[in-house]
Amino acid sequence: MPLTDPILVWDVDDVLNDLTIEWLRAERPGDSGLYESLRDPRLHLGLGIDEQDYLASLDNFRLNGGFEAMEPRPDVLSWFREHGDRARHVALTSTPLRTAPVSATWVMRHFGRWIRTFHVVPSTRPDDDAPALDPDKEHALRFLALGSVMIDDRPENLDGARRAGLEAIRFPRPWNGGGNPRTALAQLTDMIRGASTTYTPEKDPA
Numbered sequence: 001m002p003l004t005d006p007i008l009v010w011d012v013d014d015v016l017n018d019l020t021i022e023w024l025r026a027e028r029p030g031d032s033g034l035y036e037s038l039r040d041p042r043l044h045l046g047l048g049i050d051e052q053d054y055l056a057s058l059d060n061f062r063l064n065g066g067f068e069a070m071e072p073r074p075d076v077l078s079w080f081r082e083h084g085d086r087a088r089h090v091a092l093t094s095t096p097l098r099t100a101p102v103s104a105t106w107v108m109r110h111f112g113r114w115i116r117t118f119h120v121v122p123s124t125r126p127d128d129d130a131p132a133l134d135p136d137k138e139h140a141l142r143f144l145a146l147g148s149v150m151i152d153d154r155p156e157n158l159d160g161a162r163r164a165g166l167e168a169i170r171f172p173r174p175w176n177g178g179g180n181p182r183t184a185l186a187q188l189t190d191m192i193r194g195a196s197t198t199y200t201p202e203k204d205p206a
């Protein structure tokens with residue numbers, strides 16, 4: 001059943017971009033089979049490294065030009081070009097507060113034509129004492145009280161979105177069962193079939 005006035009909530013890392021692939025390319029060049037072998041969402045386990053070391057390396061990549069230099073996923077960008085005008089779009093990302101400015105800039109630079117709202121659920125880091133506010137994306141969605149569909153690669157986020165009353169689309173990655181991203185995007189297209197967010201003055205309650 002297509003949605004009317006859909007609001008799509010997009011994860012950023014490993015959905016709008018290929019963060020893990022790009023980070024592996026920088027950190028583990030030559031280890032081409034590693035990405036496909038990451039079958040556990042706790043990626044540090046598949047990488048065989050300590051979680052804090054993994055997060056520190058990822059943050060270092062984010063803060064030293066790696067994130068900024070990433071291109072959007074071509075298939076996702078094409079999807080926005082073809083279908084983006086039929087829905088409203090929100091970016092909902094879990095990233096440390098110190099890397100959020102880089103992420104927000106990247107999202108607005110590449111997807112700002114469609115994504116007008118950026119929300120961050122800070123990932124905890126040992127030296128960050130900022131208030132948590134929301135422990136996870138589920139609680140952020142409940143606080144924001146918006147969203148029709150969430151597109152995410154983390155199983156726990158998809159489960160949380162469903163509990164918050166949204167539809168959930170799994171963006172295929174090795175750590176969530178894999179598959180073809182084209183299928184996920186087609187599913188999304190189907191959900192917003194016929195919808196339109198084109199502004200018309202007669203619909204304006206003011």
Ligand SMILES: [Mg+2]
Pocket residue numbers: 011012013014015152153154
């Ligand atoms: Mg993600």
